[in-house]
Amino acid sequence: MARPPANVPPGQVREKIIVAALQLFTQRGYFNTSVPDMARTAQVSVGSIYHHFKDKEDVARALYLSLMEGMQGELSRIAEAQATAHDRCRAVVAMLFELTESSRDAMDFMLYAKHREFLPGERPVCSSQPFETMRDFVQQGMDRGEIRHMDAMVASACLFGGALRLITARLDGVLAEPLPDKLDLVWECAWRSIAA
Amino acid sequence: MARPPANVPPGQVREKIIVAALQLFTQRGYFNTSVPDMARTAQVSVGSIYHHFKDKEDVARALYLSLMEGMQGELSRIAEAQATAHDRCRAVVAMLFELTESSRDAMDFMLYAKHREFLPGERPVCSSQPFETMRDFVQQGMDRGEIRHMDAMVASACLFGGALRLITARLDGVLAEPLPDKLDLVWECAWRSIAA
DNA sequence: GCGATTATTATGAACGTTCATTCGAAACCA
DNA sequence: TGGTTTCGAATGAACGTTCATAATAATCGC
Numbered sequence: 001m002a003r004p005p006a007n008v009p010p011g012q013v014r015e016k017i018i019v020a021a022l023q024l025f026t027q028r029g030y031f032n033t034s035v036p037d038m039a040r041t042a043q044v045s046v047g048s049i050y051h052h053f054k055d056k057e058d059v060a061r062a063l064y065l066s067l068m069e070g071m072q073g074e075l076s077r078i079a080e081a082q083a084t085a086h087d088r089c090r091a092v093v094a095m096l097f098e099l100t101e102s103s104r105d106a107m108d109f110m111l112y113a114k115h116r117e118f119l120p121g122e123r124p125v126c127s128s129q130p131f132e133t134m135r136d137f138v139q140q141g142m143d144r145g146e147i148r149h150m151d152a153m154v155a156s157a158c159l160f161g162g163a164l165r166l167i168t169a170r171l172d173g174v175l176a177e178p179l180p181d182k183l184d185l186v187w188e189c190a191w192r193s194i195a196a
Numbered sequence: 197m198a199r200p201p202a203n204v205p206p207g208q209v210r211e212k213i214i215v216a217a218l219q220l221f222t223q224r225g226y227f228n229t230s231v232p233d234m235a236r237t238a239q240v241s242v243g244s245i246y247h248h249f250k251d252k253e254d255v256a257r258a259l260y261l262s263l264m265e266g267m268q269g270e271l272s273r274i275a276e277a278q279a280t281a282h283d284r285c286r287a288v289v290a291m292l293f294e295l296t297e298s299s300r301d302a303m304d305f306m307l308y309a310k311h312r313e314f315l316p317g318e319r320p321v322c323s324s325q326p327f328e329t330m331r332d333f334v335q336q337g338m339d340r341g342e343i344r345h346m347d348a349m350v351a352s353a354c355l356f357g358g359a360l361r362l363i364t365a366r367l368d369g370v371l372a373e374p375l376p377d378k379l380d381l382v383w384e385c386a387w388r389s390i391a392a
Numbered sequence: 393g394c395g396a397t398t399a400t401t402a403t404g405a406a407c408g409t410t411c412a413t414t415c416g417a418a419a420c421c422a
Numbered sequence: 423t424g425g426t427t428t429c430g431a432a433t434g435a436a437c438g439t440t441c442a443t444a445a446t447a448a449t450c451g452c
Contacts, residue, residue, distance in 0.1 A: 034410080034411060034412080035411075035412060035413080036411085036412095046412090046413085047413095047414085047415085050412090050413070050414080055412075055413075056411095056412065056413090
């Protein structure tokens with residue numbers, strides 16, 4: 001089976017490839033990135049990529065799942081730290097804003113890429129686990145009386161829609177200021193729209 | 197070999213190609229669509245496409261600009277028919293919802309496609325003319341005292357973010373019911389978030 | 393009107409390039 | 423020594439684009 005080399009910790013090459021893929025996919029897009037491009041950026045040979053991954057699509061899928069897992073982890077941490085729907089959802093928006101500033105590429109690839117076009121079979125972003133968890137937070141808020149009763153999908157869209165729109169504006173370079181500067185204002189508007 | 201009907205109005209072929217491109221680009225994406233694919237769907241030869249357009253990218257650009265122009269026309273009509281920011285913005289959301297149901301592909305290509313990847317040089321969607329007009333409506337609403345004073349970009353994101361989010365949910369097949377069914381609820385939430 | 397001539401449009405096989413993927417050989421480690 | 427990992431040139435398929443050819447429309451001389 002696989003033996004970790006002494007100098008190179010296990011998974012280090014996989015990691016280098018995934019990091020390079022994230023950078024290239026967000027900069028130029030999946031289809032404008034060739035496998036030799038990925039090899040050059042990751043400082044690895046083409047053959048090595050095919051040793052660690054089935055094909056190009058497999059790299060994109062591993063990257064996507066890894067990012068989604070990280071996001072789900074953040075949401076779980078928030079669910080543990082915050083009790084009310086109000087506090088949970090506000091923490092979600094704050095986290096998304098900070099992540100957009102600190103991990104631009106990751107956010108871009110998660111929220112903005114058209115995964116359907118290069119990851120057939122993968123569920124669309126807005127029915128992924130993190131987005132479902134966010135809808136759960138909202139649903140629980142309605143059950144607890146914090147949020148007005150209404151269609152959960154609509155409530156979730158209204159609560160997070162403004163923030164998500166601002167994130168894509170920021171990713172597109174249309175918004176100049178860092179997102180966290182807008183957090184208080186955005187959240188006040190968002191909560192007002194569905195608060196009981 | 198060439199046998200076009202005797203009475204082909206000018207621009208009919210261009211139109212056929214653009215319609216086919218819209219269908220294929222939204223179904224499979226720009227990069228998963230070959231020029232022969234487009235020729236087959238439009239019932240036109242490959243050479244004919246290159247006679248009417250500079251290259252594949254030129255087809256996508258013509259399609260994009262034509263859709264944006266149509267959208268801008270809708271917004272102008274709304275600006276003429278409605279006087280207040282409230283009525284204008286509500287009419288915008290209603291129009292977007294109806295268009296999503298009646299012209300799914302057009303909406304998908306306008307709002308959901310990553311134009312940056314195949315139309316380099318084109319401005320991102322959210323700084324396109326229609327989106328700027330929508331921000332103008334909001335800004336005028338603030339000037340007239342209908343909307344609380346705040347950063348115009350944030351206000352616009354909050355007002356339209358929920359509706360746009362619901363549209364992408366609908367395009368992704370995550371939302372089962374037609375969007376107009378949700379109009380009253382979404383608009384009530386949206387307006388409440390920024391109303392003076 | 394009407395043939396002759398030119399301009400426009402249509403066609404699809406052929407071309408050259410690019411790309412994802414393979415594979416045999418080398419390097420590395422246990 | 424044997425299993426694992428790395429390498430990059432070779433391969434073949436697919437793609438965007440071109441072009442010689444032909445059909446149609448427009449223009450013109452008369």
